[in-house]
Amino acid sequence: MKKEIGVLMLLSAVLLSGCVSDKSGAVTIEAGETPSNPVTTEATHESDAKLIAASENEEVKLYALKETEGVIERVTLDIHGQQKEFDWKIIDTGTKPKVFHTDLTSDGKPEAIIIINTGRGTGFNTYDIHILNAEDLSEIKVQNYEEIVNSQIETHVAKNGDDTLAIKVKAQGKEYNFNYDHDPAPNFNQEELAFGGVVIYELENQKVKVRLGASVGISPAYVCDINITYKFDNAKNEFIVDQIEVEPFEKHKKG
Incomplete structure (x- = not known):
């Protein structure tokens, strides 16, 4: 039910906004090297690739290697002169990729972190995250938010008699019960909250966090945020x- 509602929600968001996303909001992280993208120490020249973004002190640089009709289809990541190619797709949403160089694994060695906006529109804002070992440029897996939702979060939606909704969310032994101020889709039967329209990754105090918008209706209307650390x-x-924390909304909130 969650996935079906999520697909309907994303299609509606794209139609309303006129924006096109390359993904449904799911984050797929693949680790390791392949023969097609070995690590090299050859310099990337401006004539060959365009610099897209860099970390604060330029330890990590992201270059566009292949661009077709305004969509970057392949990139080169440079970390202290070592380079590796990736088939990360970057569309023009008006938000540039964010690049960081900081220690997230507590081993005293900084990782390279790249956060890419994959889609933006009305009620729709999704990102991908990539974390790489700065020494060998191998990618470190980040647990997919869909896996977390399906295995560790339970939700229930019920219609009240006064045109409001009763929302229940259970996560990590805690239960959150609250009412949403109106039913945005009276003729739409939805038993669980939908996810996928808002997936925003960020770094805070050397921790990876993601904010998931939980919604009802096809439009969609967001009733709470699920904040995952x-x-x-x-x-x-x-x-x-x-950690999983739930932040209910009293009124309608856009993505």
Whole structure:
């Protein structure tokens, strides 16, 4: 039900905004090298690639390697002179990629972090995140938000008799119960909250966080934020969920 509603919601958002996204908002992180993108130490010249973004002190630089009709289809990442190509797609949403160079794994060595806006429109704002080992440029997995929603978050939506909605969210042993001030789709039967329209990654105090908008209706109307903080799991070499907090909205909020 969550996925079906999420697809309807995203299609509606794109139609309303006129924006096109390359993804539904799901974040897919792949780690490791392939023969097609080995690490090199060759310099990227301005004549070959355009600098898109860089970290504050320019330790990490992101270059556009292939661009077709305004869409960047392949990039080169440069970390202290080492380079590697990735097939990350970057569309022109008006928001440039963000690049960071900081220690997220608590090993005393900074990682390269790239956050890319994958779509923006009315009620629609999605990002991807990539975290790389700065020494060998291998990508470190970040647990997919859909996996977290499906395995660790339970939601329920019920219609009240006064044209309001009763919302219940359960996560990490806590239960949140609140009413939403109106029913945006009286003729639409929705038993669970939908996700995928708002997926915003950010760094805060050397922690990876993601804000998920939880919505009702096809338009959509957002009733709460699910704020997830990640932690690094050394055994898995992966960023996994640490804390989940729910922030209810009293009134309608756009993405």
